[in-house]
Amino acid sequence: MSDMRSTADAPRSPGRPRSLRADEAIIEATLDLLAEGSNVEALSIEAIASRAGVGKATIYRRWAGKDALLLDALRRLKGVLPQPAGHSIRDDLILLVGAIGKNVDPRAEKIMPCLVPAVNRSTDQYQLYQNIIAPRRQLMREVLRRGVDEGVLRADVDIEVTMALLTGPMLIQRVLQWSPDLNDVDLPERVVDAVLEGIRAR
Known part of the structure; x- marks a missing residue:
């Protein structure tokens, strides 16, 4: 999948520091929605953004798409190697x-x-x-x-x-x-x- 890589590794424009608080809120929102019964196919960036209290653009500045976000969220769930x-x-x-x-x-x-x-x-x-x-x-x-x-x-x-x-x-x-x-x-x-x-x- 072309969008599996997190955009955390991508260069960002100067003057726009990434908010770790927003990152945390987005990851937590993703895991909460999955735990509450949202299946992977139905889970949407819109729902994640709404739960996290951010705009969709905020998510897309950090992750190339839903699969990349899911990968980071599930890695968090699994914990450190x-x-x-x-x-x-x-x-x-x-x-x-x-x-x-x-x-x-x-x-x-x-x-x-x-x-x-x-x-x-x-x-x-x-x-x-x-x-x-x-x-x-x-x-x-x-x-x-x-x-x-x-x-x-x-x-x-x-x-x-x-x-x-x-x-x-x-x-x-x-x-x-x-x-x-x-x-x-x-x-x-x-x-x-x-x-x-x-x-x-x-």
């Missing part, structure tokens, strides 16, 4: 797996499940989703490749399948609450240990 320490493959994987489906913003519980239908219906929304999770997926990929390079993991391990094995249980449990018998606190460790049992170097 976890940073593996690099000392232990197991510990780094537990850190990354523990971050899957976990959000400090309570609005995420209402917003994230509602993105699934949009992702399945729209190639644009699928790309939006990929842009959000790609950096997190790359972090896990790098940890697994490091494990292979260090001889901790089997040389023939399928990195992409392994990432799916690590990610799937966390998503199904945290998004769908699949099993009431699973403890969310120790689940990342249990998932990582189960997968490592199959891919650890012998």
Whole structure:
């Protein structure tokens, strides 16, 4: 999508400093509307501007379009990327797996499940989703490749399948609450240990 890049990186005219307060209001308005039930397709720049108390031009000076704004808003919702320490493959994987489906913003519980239908219906929304999770997926990929390079993991391990094995249980449990018998606190460790049992170097 051509408008996925936030205009935060674009040059602005001198004499018109960007208002961080307006940025915050626009992002918060976007997340509030999504949490209140607005679906991604129906959400409009007009509605966001009205909720934020700004004009549409204020939004378009900051973001190239709705998709670029949604990308920044959903990145905010997801929070900062976890940073593996690099000392232990197991510990780094537990850190990354523990971050899957976990959000400090309570609005995420209402917003994230509602993105699934949009992702399945729209190639644009699928790309939006990929842009959000790609950096997190790359972090896990790098940890697994490091494990292979260090001889901790089997040389023939399928990195992409392994990432799916690590990610799937966390998503199904945290998004769908699949099993009431699973403890969310120790689940990342249990998932990582189960997968490592199959891919650890012998």
